[in-house]
């Protein structure tokens with residue numbers, strides 16, 4: 001029987017550098033990642049692909065604000081910008097996967113599912129924004145932007161530059177989890193929980209209502225992986241492995257670690273908040289909620305990583 005993996009693709013890994021951010025550039029990055037995911041499927045995996053949207057949701061929101069300020073257009077709420085990214089990025093992944101299936105003569109197809117994720121209306125995250133979105137700015141640019149936009153909250157994103165942050169509540173339930181689970185088990189390659197899912201709250205009468213926030217896609221992917229009882233959670237990001245003392249001369253790659261060891265490294269502050277730490281927390285949560293294995297690696301190493309030749313492998 002095929003192994004079921006949830007593969008989370010980082011939003012930043014689709015934006016390879018500041019000079020290559022166009023929709024066409026992102027599609028090239030998606031095509032490159034799709035080749036490696038299809039390689040995994042050829043090796044016997046069923047996959048649910050999830051993806052980030054941090055840069056992209058920020059671009060859409062900013063375009064809407066500029067159009068509002070300069071041309072009197074209506075503004076687009078953040079929740080709708082997030083829904084837009086599910087469609088736009090999902091479309092690119094779906095097309096790239098289908099093209100790659102055809103090229104290799106595989107009888108398989110991809111489906112993007114608009115996915116809502118329930119959050120708690122009283123989550124303290126709504127009053128304490130932490131999720132970086134949109135472009136990176138220098139300190140000088142950030143100070144200027146902050147003056148012109150006093151309501152923005154900006155942070156230094158893991159030493160990579162300054163970015164605007166928005167509320168990022170914890171995901172509690174994947175609304176469409178049953179249909180995602182059914183379709184992947186029927187053989188479809190699923191693309192779901194894009195951008196961490198569209199954040200919704202459950203109202204008193206049981207109906208859902210969208211709320212302005214961006215859910216962390218690693219947390220949402222971990223929850224989905226546990227809820228569909230995936231065999232593995234695979235996080236595809238900008239590095240082939242996770243490191244201790246990352247960026248220092250004595251940095252040390254982690255090959256195989258246990259859940260207990262990983263928790264100890266978290267206590268020792270080896271993982272940067274806002275970048276690697278949420279991925280590690282997502283892995284811990286998956287393993288504590290019934291998962292047996294997680295891998296963190298970069299897109300080009302996916303096939304080698306599932307064969308145990310690279311990547312950081314975490315076991316319960």
Ligand SMILES: Nc1ncnc2c1ncn2[C@@H]1O[C@H](COP(=O)(O)OP(=O)(O)O)[C@@H](O)[C@H]1O
Nearest residue numbers: 010011012013237238239242243246272275276
């Ligand atoms: N301990 C660490 N080991 C490896 N990478 C780290 C570590 N701490 C921070 N990082 C950085 O975190 C990045 C992944 O975070 P990010 O770019 O935000 O993710 P995403 O790919 O989901 O957009 C890596 O590319 C690396 O630059």
Ligand SMILES: NC(=O)OP(=O)(O)O
Nearest residue numbers: 011052053054195217
């Ligand atoms: N929504 C989200 O977590 O996006 P990134 O992975 O791009 O930060």
